[in-house]
């Protein structure tokens with residue numbers, strides 16, 4: 475689904491098989507293709523196929539930007555990295571979940587038994603047109619990514635109810651901080667919220 479010029483919500487990440495959506499977004503930019511989040515494990519082949527359908531080669535996928543490292547976001551990062559040698563970026567705080575320096579909520583940690591993490595890089599200061607905005611709360615190192623008119627919100631918010639709401643409390647480490655982050659990021663100027671759970675939504679000025 476096309477969101478804006480050169481920006482798509484990938485069908486591979488949308489609701490299917492009685493599962494809700496775990497959205498990831500593709501951007502064609504100066505570097506090639508950039509994927510924001512990677513959806514649930516097992517959807518990597520579909521993601522590469524969709525890239526072909528859009529008229530690109532899988533090898534043009536140069537970068538994956540993760541909003542955070544929960545399974546429904548990092549799920550296909552290793553597979554895609556193995557297939558096309560793309561770089562995978564996370565925030566410094568978020569990397570600590572992968573090295574074991576920081577513990578996940580127990581119900582999330584269960585999903586990571588036997589999980590092969592990708593090789594990750596920390597977001598550099600300068601990412602060109604992309605702005606990485608720290609939005610802790612859902613996880614300690616969660617970030618939103620602002621690109622042109624789109625805010626890739628990860629799990630900073632959801633739109634599953636049709637309105638902008640905070641992340642699901644049961645899977646959120648610190649709800650109060652998460653809601654502060656949502657408030658902070660909503661003051662930025664952009665046109666569309668692009669969340670991982672729920673469909674993109676226009677951003678009306680507060």
Ligand SMILES: [Zn+2]
Nearest residue numbers: 544546629670
């Ligand atoms: Zn999520």
